[in-house]
Amino acid sequence: MTAQNQTLARPMASPSAIRVPREVLVIPVVMAVFTAAVALLANSFWLTAATSAVALSLSVTGLAILYGQLGLVSLCQFALVGVGGWVTLRIGHAWHPPFEVSMLSGGIVAALVGLIFGIPALRLRGLYLALVTLMLAGGFQTIIGAWGFPDGGPGFLGRADGAGRAMLSRPDLAQDSVPYFVYVSIVATIGLVISQWHKLARPGRAWALIRKGEHVAIASGVNVLTYKAWAFALSGFLAGIAGALLAGNVGQLDGRAFTAFESLNLFALAVVGGVYNWYGALIAGLLLRAVPALLTDLGIDGYVTIGIFGVALFQALATAPAGIAGQISGLIARLTRKGQKP
Amino acid sequence: MNFLPFIISGLGIGAVYALSGVGLLVLFRATGVLNFAFGAIGAVGAHVAWQLMEWDYPLALAILAAVLVSTLVSFLYGRFLAPLLSYRDTVVRAVGTLALALFLIALMGVVWGELPRRLQFPTDQMYLTLFGVRLTFTRIIALVLAIVVVGGITVLLGTTRLGLDMRALANDRDLSAILGVRITRTETAAWIITGIFAGLGGLLLADLVRLQGTFLTFLVIPAIAAAILGQLRSLWVTAFAGLGIGVAEALLTPIDWISPYRSATPFVIALIAVMILGSTAQAALKDR
Numbered sequence: 001m002t003a004q005n006q007t008l009a010r011p012m013a014s015p016s017a018i019r020v021p022r023e024v025l026v027i028p029v030v031m032a033v034f035t036a037a038v039a040l041l042a043n044s045f046w047l048t049a050a051t052s053a054v055a056l057s058l059s060v061t062g063l064a065i066l067y068g069q070l071g072l073v074s075l076c077q078f079a080l081v082g083v084g085g086w087v088t089l090r091i092g093h094a095w096h097p098p099f100e101v102s103m104l105s106g107g108i109v110a111a112l113v114g115l116i117f118g119i120p121a122l123r124l125r126g127l128y129l130a131l132v133t134l135m136l137a138g139g140f141q142t143i144i145g146a147w148g149f150p151d152g153g154p155g156f157l158g159r160a161d162g163a164g165r166a167m168l169s170r171p172d173l174a175q176d177s178v179p180y181f182v183y184v185s186i187v188a189t190i191g192l193v194i195s196q197w198h199k200l201a202r203p204g205r206a207w208a209l210i211r212k213g214e215h216v217a218i219a220s221g222v223n224v225l226t227y228k229a230w231a232f233a234l235s236g237f238l239a240g241i242a243g244a245l246l247a248g249n250v251g252q253l254d255g256r257a258f259t260a261f262e263s264l265n266l267f268a269l270a271v272v273g274g275v276y277n278w279y280g281a282l283i284a285g286l287l288l289r290a291v292p293a294l295l296t297d298l299g300i301d302g303y304v305t306i307g308i309f310g311v312a313l314f315q316a317l318a319t320a321p322a323g324i325a326g327q328i329s330g331l332i333a334r335l336t337r338k339g340q341k342p
Numbered sequence: 343m344n345f346l347p348f349i350i351s352g353l354g355i356g357a358v359y360a361l362s363g364v365g366l367l368v369l370f371r372a373t374g375v376l377n378f379a380f381g382a383i384g385a386v387g388a389h390v391a392w393q394l395m396e397w398d399y400p401l402a403l404a405i406l407a408a409v410l411v412s413t414l415v416s417f418l419y420g421r422f423l424a425p426l427l428s429y430r431d432t433v434v435r436a437v438g439t440l441a442l443a444l445f446l447i448a449l450m451g452v453v454w455g456e457l458p459r460r461l462q463f464p465t466d467q468m469y470l471t472l473f474g475v476r477l478t479f480t481r482i483i484a485l486v487l488a489i490v491v492v493g494g495i496t497v498l499l500g501t502t503r504l505g506l507d508m509r510a511l512a513n514d515r516d517l518s519a520i521l522g523v524r525i526t527r528t529e530t531a532a533w534i535i536t537g538i539f540a541g542l543g544g545l546l547l548a549d550l551v552r553l554q555g556t557f558l559t560f561l562v563i564p565a566i567a568a569a570i571l572g573q574l575r576s577l578w579v580t581a582f583a584g585l586g587i588g589v590a591e592a593l594l595t596p597i598d599w600i601s602p603y604r605s606a607t608p609f610v611i612a613l614i615a616v617m618i619l620g621s622t623a624q625a626a627l628k629d630r
Contacts, residue, residue, distance in 0.1 A: 129433075142605050317438050
């Protein structure tokens with residue numbers, strides 16, 4: 001079964017718009033089990049890794065919408081995470097609003113930035129979008145390297161020198177690391193549900209048509225421009241929220257961590273995790289944060305991770321376009337089919 | 343303010359960009375693959391050269407080994423891995439080379455670490471004085487190499503059987519196959535040529551700026567920018583665009599408020615180029 005079949009078949013399976021489809025309901029259940037398991041079992045080292053893994057999986061979900069639904073390659077997703085984090089820190093330090101306000105503004109600004117750079121792609125095809133976004137990631141690397149992230153200082157850039165450095169406080173609901181992990185999981189679950197709903201409902205059908213061919217989509221009465229722009233905005237928004245959650249995790253961010261290379265890595269892992277199933281993003285987030293943590297634990301060079309990701313990316317492209325998640329879902333499908341036919 | 347020293351220094355780096363842009367373009371025209379790993383392939387070669395020079399091998403051997411290693415890596419990927427993605431979208435084939443880039447970065451990180459080094463050639467000490475500005479022989483070599491190589495490729499594409507095959511593939515892959523163009527052989531040749539270019543570019547940039555895996559990997563960005571300005575088609579426009587990007591980047595150095603952002607020059611130029619030229623260059627990007 002190809003990926004397009006999966007995305008096309010689902011809406012037909014659930015024609016009623018009011019009933020909540022099973023594909024959406026399963027997300028909170030799985031996330032709750034996962035969150036409970038981590039919160040109960042993990043020590044503080046793993047909890048930090050898991051928190052950023054879940055936050056990042058939100059940004060991978062954005063990538064999965066662009067690549068999985070529309071076939072568009074965006075190589076600047078981690079830069080958008082940085083934009084979201086920057087805005088969150090900037091607003092948080094300037095006016096000290098509740099965390100949610102800073103977080104939402106981070107998401108909205110990242111959505112706008114994603115939209116602005118998606119506009120040239122509205123008319124262009126594949127490779128050019130990849131190039132535009134790669135340039136954006138490179139440009140962001142330079143800018144954030146020069147600006148750094150705000151840490152309570154004066155002026156627009158909000159940079160404090162030495163002693164005056166401040167941390168962004170976590171949301172009032174979740175000051176400690178375990179409640180904060182649960183908080184991040186809940187936000188991520190909401191994000192995952194929103195994007196899954198998009199895939200199943202009207203936008204998902206429109207995206208599937210656009211992917212088949214823009215002329216097909218136009219002939220079917222789909223507003224190509226709006227739906228493509230909406231995909232970019234949604235993807236940017238999810239990245240921005242992920243950035244805000246990362247900023248909240250440690251209280252600050254390091255400008256040197258937002259290189260163009262990280263964006264490439266994020267895209268590679270989105271493909272490896274699987275862009276056609278919602279849990280592909282979660283797998284990608286875990287791979288991105290938990291595998292390096294594991295290797296550090298074992299005392300293996302961090303570069304080995306990158307090499308593994310590279311090999312996994314090629315393997316996924318060449319033999320398993322649906323990624324790890326696709327293989328899992330295939331396995332589940334085979335098992336349940338066997339169960340039905342004794 | 344005297345901008346001349348900056349123009350001269352920019353010409354050297356610009357020549358590397360030009361060389362790399364042409365290297366990318368040869369591969370893209372013949373195979374339809376935009377090689378994101380171009381910089382990484384060159385970086386591996388440059389590291390090998392550095393290692394051999396550390397072990398006191400002669401310079402000529404180090405340079406030869408560097409170009410050979412880069413060519414070998416490019417050949418191995420092009421011959422054995424790239425064909426697995428032959429019939430996919432252009433963008434998927436480009437992403438495939440991203441995997442190679444990640445792998446090579448990891449390899450360099452494990453073997454050599456991320457410590458910035460510098461490759462030093464004896465030609466760095468030799469110089470001509472031109473309008474009161476020192477022009478090192480390394481820069482002259484880079485410029486001459488760029489011109490020779492673009493000329494050589496033009497002759498290759500224009501007059502030889504291989505060039506004819508490459509141009510045929512660039513026009514229509516399936517039709518060429520029907521007409522008896524040996525696709526794998528032609529594509530492999532293009533990968534070897536691009537590997538040689540990557541090796542030379544990596545060596546020169548490691549000497550002119552610094553030797554560091556991730557830094558050299560992103561050599562690919564100005565090179566892509568140059569190739570886009572050449573509409574992914576014209577070798578000479580690409581070469582001049584590469585030179586121009588190098589000079590523009592260097593010219594911004596003395597301007598205080600813009601200096602911290604000058605490394606973004608290739609990105610900005612490429613962004614503008616994609617937005618303006620993207621629609622016109624679309625013919626070159628039709629799915630093969």
